[in-house]
Amino acid sequence: MALKVKDILQLQSLQGMKLVSGERGLERAVCSAGIADYEFASEIEYDNDMPFDKDSFIISSLLFAKNDEKKIMEAVRKLYEMGTSAFAYKDIIYGQLPQEVVKFSNDKNFPIFAFGQNVYFENIIYEIMDAVQQEDTLILAEQNILKMIEYxxxxxxxxxxxxxxxxxxxxxxxxxxxxxxxxxxxxxxxxxxxxxxxxxxxxxxxxxxxxxxxxxxxxxxxxxxxxxxxxxxxxxxxxxxxxxxxxxxxxxxxxxxxxxxxxxxxxxxxxxxxxxxxxxxxxxxxxxxxxxxxIPLSGNFAMQQFADDLMTPLLDKEEFLHTCLTFVHNKGDLNATAYDCACHPNTIRYRLSKVKEMTGLESKTEAEFYAELSAAVRLYLLKEQAGL
The missing domain is CATH 3.30.70 (Alpha-Beta Plaits)
Known part of the structure; x- marks a missing residue:
């Protein structure tokens, strides 16, 4: 899962940034960072149609628009069309943006930020790229962790x-x-x-x-x-x-x-x-x-067959199934099970005796019955909660 604009605002260099517009775009992904400078300067010939990567966080001094504020709108529009994630400018040349830029940003959910002269471009770029790398490493680590757990x-x-x-x-x-x-x-x-x-x-x-x-x-x-x-x-x-x-x-x-x-x-x-x-x-x-x-053997065929043989007769009998799940949850304590099921302990004894009949465990001692039932219930729950 990629970093989002709202996440990188927690980085030290970005904490002083002020959101100007485009608040609904804070969920946009950030996968890179860049500086907008000569790419939008009219006096420089630049023939690269895609100077910035998609999902990049772009920063600028707006020096290219020093004598023509209309260039800000042109630049923001192009950045949006390139698929960049957000734009931040140093508020020295322009303290405020033209209203058409603010409106465009809000309409397109394209976040724009302002930051002061004490924030350095190099620190912003370094911290964003480092955070992106950290995030990529964490995703790789998650895949590797799954591999080591499962195999x-x-x-x-x-x-x-x-x-x-x-x-x-x-x-x-x-x-x-x-x-x-x-x-x-x-x-x-x-x-x-x-x-x-x-x-x-x-x-x-x-x-x-x-x-x-x-x-x-x-x-x-x-x-x-x-x-x-x-x-x-x-x-x-x-x-x-x-x-x-x-x-x-x-x-x-x-x-x-x-x-x-x-x-x-x-x-x-x-x-x-x-x-x-x-x-x-x-x-x-x-x-x-x-x-x-x-847990490690829960997917084994013999283990599943054991659990299925014991649990299947109970699955369409909600009262008996609930009693068994509660009995195992309470580690075989009849009184605690009766309390949780809101009935008398003798009712629990009767239900468990019927469970013995339904599962073919009538000949088992109480200790043997609980041992087999608890194993089957836990295997059943492991299967039911496979999303773990």
Missing amino acids: QLPKEEVTSISKSISLFFKEYAMAVYVSPPPDGEKLDVRRILRSFYLNKGLKNKCILCRYRKGLFMILTSAFSQPEKFEVILNEAMESLSIDEEKVWVCRSNVHRSYDQLDLCLREGWHTYAASVIDGRPYEGYHQIGMFRYL
Whole structure:
């Protein structure tokens, strides 16, 4: 996903820019940057019809229009026709733009900004291009993360992908997946990434990579003790203003940075997936129990057949299905299940006895029945929530 005009306004050099017109165009993509100078000067012969790339953020001093303000309209119109994303001018020669330019900008949803003499062109161009490069790197990293989570890659390929994400990992790493719960507020990933971009103190301890609806924090340290990583994680959460009350923070175990980064990412993601299925946050991979094998094997034919054989008889019987899901969610606690289902515990006992009959598990002990039912329910939920 490309950067947008509204995103790059968070960059340090652009924070003093004032929006003049075209407010409805702030969602336009930005993939490059350029300076408009002699391209629109009438006294210079310039025969390139497309001097600027599509989706470029263009800046200018308007020196080419010093003696003829009509040239501003000509330039803005051409920039719009080229598909550039926005235009910003230094307000020294012209403090205000002609009204026809403002009207054109508003009509076409083409943002125009003004900035003062203390802002330097070189800083603007550098920061925009660096932000674009960062964004491209993050997109590449997301594709690589998916690959490492979904597939068992050779160690050589894991090392190669890890180095493409960062050459500055220390010996050990932990992957922490940060995302709101399914019913929580959307995580402002772009704001967090912009804050990280401006925070030089974190960059030798932490790498941020967008993934799905959340983000991975890949923490790195020369030491393998989990306490070392907790210190880094706490610093990152505080520095990036992430409210721990509103997100799930799902940690992997500590592994070697380059050849075992896939384990870090897989464990962090599986910890989040287990949290979603059980409806409560697991802080670490070591806590997720049977999910350690259920999640990676959930697509296995035999596992799916096992789950289908047990769950299919319940799918068209909403009351029994809901009772089973609630029973497993409450870890086999009859009283808690009765409370959540708003009925008497004996009603739950009756329903579960009927479930045993429907699924052919009458001969099982209570412990065996719960073990098989809980595995089948969780496999069913993993299949139902394949968008994880």
